[in-house]
Amino acid sequence: xxxxxxxxxxxxxxxxxxxxxxxxxxxxxxxxxxxxxxxxxxxxxxxxxxxxxxxxxxxxxxxxxxxxxxxxxxxxxxxxxxxxxxxxxxxxxxxxxxxxxxxxxxxxxxxxxxxxxxxxxxxxxxxxxxxxxxxxxxxxxxxxxxxxxxxxxxxxxxxxxxxxxxxxxxxxxxxxxxxxxxxxxxxxxxxxxxxxxxxxxxxxxxxxxxxxxxxxxxxxxxxxxxxxxxxxxxxxxxxxxxxxxxxxxxxxxxxxxxxxxxxxxxxxxxxxxxxxxxxxxxxxxxxxxxxxxxxxxxxxxxxxxxxxxxxxxxxxxxxxxxxxxxxxxxxxxxxxxxxxxxxxxxxxxxxxxxxxxx
Numbered sequence: 001x002x003x004x005x006x007x008x009x010x011x012x013x014x015x016x017x018x019x020x021x022x023x024x025x026x027x028x029x030x031x032x033x034x035x036x037x038x039x040x041x042x043x044x045x046x047x048x049x050x051x052x053x054x055x056x057x058x059x060x061x062x063x064x065x066x067x068x069x070x071x072x073x074x075x076x077x078x079x080x081x082x083x084x085x086x087x088x089x090x091x092x093x094x095x096x097x098x099x100x101x102x103x104x105x106x107x108x109x110x111x112x113x114x115x116x117x118x119x120x121x122x123x124x125x126x127x128x129x130x131x132x133x134x135x136x137x138x139x140x141x142x143x144x145x146x147x148x149x150x151x152x153x154x155x156x157x158x159x160x161x162x163x164x165x166x167x168x169x170x171x172x173x174x175x176x177x178x179x180x181x182x183x184x185x186x187x188x189x190x191x192x193x194x195x196x197x198x199x200x201x202x203x204x205x206x207x208x209x210x211x212x213x214x215x216x217x218x219x220x221x222x223x224x225x226x227x228x229x230x231x232x233x234x235x236x237x238x239x240x241x242x243x244x245x246x247x248x249x250x251x252x253x254x255x256x257x258x259x260x261x262x263x264x265x266x267x268x269x270x271x272x273x274x275x276x277x278x279x280x281x282x283x284x285x286x287x288x289x290x291x292x293x294x295x296x297x298x299x300x301x302x303x304x305x306x307x308x309x310x311x312x313x314x315x316x317x318x319x320x321x322x323x324x325x326x327x328x329x330x331x332x333x334x335x336x337x338x339x340x341x342x343x344x345x346x347x348x349x350x351x352x353x354x355x356x357x358x
Contacts, residue, residue: 015281019132020116021288024281030288031063033281040067040282043082043093044074048223048243050138050269051302058298059289065282073222076102077178083111087276094283096134096272099180101341103134103270113273115284119291122311126335127268137290138239138304139268141259141329142188145226145234145241148254155233156258158192158206167214171221171231172207173240176348184267185235186348187336192263197336200344201351208355216356227251238327239303259327266333268307293317300326 012018012025015033024030034040040059047053047069056067070091071078076098083106086092098106106112112133120132128135144161146154151169155161161170176182190196190203210216219225221234226244234241238259245255271290277283289295296306300322312318336344 015284016113016277018280018284019114021118021284024284027288030281030285034065034279034285035063037279037282038065039279040065040286041070041091041094041277041279042067042286043070043096044072044076044079045069045097046072046223048240048247049302050140050237050239050304051243051298051300054298054301055290055295058294059286062289063285065285067286073220073224075174075179075182080106080109080111083274083276090278092276092278093274094277094279095286096270096274097137098134098270098272099183100136100267100270100336101183101345102180103129103272104338104341105345106272107131107133111275113275113277113280113283115273115287117287117291119308122308123291124307127307134270134272135291136268136307137271138296138299138306139266140237140239140304141327141333142184142263142265142267143236143238143241143257143259143327145221145236145244146256146258147226147229147232148256149252150229150232154256154258157260157262158189159262161215161233162209162213164213164215166233168217169232170210170215171217171219171225171234173221173234173236175220175352177352180267180269181237181240183345183348184237184265186352187344188235188260188263188265190263191265192260197334197340198343200347204348204351204355207352211356211358218356223247226255227253229253237304239305242303242327257327259329261330264329264331264333266329267335268305297322303327 018024045052114132116132174182176186186203189206190200193202195202221231225231241257273283297319299306
C-alpha cells in the first residue's frame with residue numbers, strides 16, 4: 001500500500017477511470033474520494049461466506065463506508081445479469097465476487113473495469129487476468145457437508161452419495177449453469193468418476209445417476225436451507241460447510257464435513273469491479289482492503305484460503321493460528337485452464353437440465 005501513498009497530482013484520473021490507486025492520486029486521495037461516496041454496493045455475498053461478514057465490518061470500521069448487499073444468496077450469473085440490467089442506475093452493483101468461468105465471461109463482455117490492486121504482482125499469474133479486470137482472492141476445496149442428526153452414516157466420497165440410504169438428501173449450492181459453486185461441484189464429481197479437466201460430462205452423468213436413484217435433492221443448500229434441515233447433505237466449499245458447523249452448533253445442528261478424496265477439486269473466487277460502478281472510488285478501495293494483509297487474514301477466520309497465503313507466510317504476516325485451523329488436504333491443487341473452464345461451462349449449459357429433470 002505504501003507504494004500507492006501520497007496525495008493527488010495534476011495527472012490524477014477520476015476514480016472511475018483509475019487503473020490503480022496511484023492513478024487516482026494515491027491511497028490518501030482514493031480513501032478521501034471513497035469516503036465522500038459513503039456507500040459500497042455489493043451483491044451475492046452472504047455474511048457467513050468466507051468471512052464476508054468480518055470483512056464488511058472491518059471495512060466499515062476502518063473507512064466509515066456503509067456496505068450494502070443485494071441478493072445475498074444469489075450466484076455468479078445473477079451478478080452478471082444485475083450489471084447488465086442496472087447499467088447506469090444508482091442501484092447497480094459496484095463490486096463482484098465471481099466463479100472463475102463467470103469472471104472470464106464478464107471480462108469478455110466488457111463489463112469489468114481494469115484495476116491493479118497494490119498486491120497485484122504478488123498474485124500468482126494463474127489466478128488473475130493479465131489486464132487486471134479480475135483476480136482471485138480466496139479459495140477452498142469442494143466438500144460434503146452432512147447433518148449427522150438426520151443422516152445415520154455421513155458420506156465421505158462421491159461414490160458414497162449413490163448409496164440407497166441417501167434418498168432425497170444430496171443437494172448442490174446452486175444450479176451449475178448459473179453458480180460457480182455448483183459448476184465446481186459437477187467438476188469434482190467428474191474427477192471422481194473418470195472425468196478430467198477436459199471432460200466434465202462424467203460429472204453431469206453422475207448427477208443424472210443421483211436423480212435416477214432418487215438421491216438428488218433439487219433444493220439449493222443455502223445457509224437457510226441447511227439451518228431449516230431441508231438439505232441434509234450438501235456439496236459445497238469446505239469453508240462454507242465448516243462455517244455452517246460453527247454457526248449452527250448452538251442451534252442443535254451437528255454438521256459434519258468431509259473433503260472427498262475421490263473428487264478433490266480446488267478453486268479460487270475472483271473479485272472484480274463493475275465498469276459502470278455507481279461508487280467507483282469505494283469499489284477500488286474495497287479491492288485494496290480485501291487484498292491487504294488485514295483482509296487476507298480475515299479470510300482465514302472464515303476457513304477460506306487467501307490467494308496471498310504463501311507470500312504472507314514468507315513475509316511473516318500470515319495469521320498462523322488461523323491458518324492451522326484449515327482442513328488438511330493432500331497434494332498440490334491443480335486448476336482448469338481458461339479454455340477448459342469455457343468448454344466445461346458450455347457442456348453443463350447443454351446437458352444439466354436434461355440430466356436432473358424429473
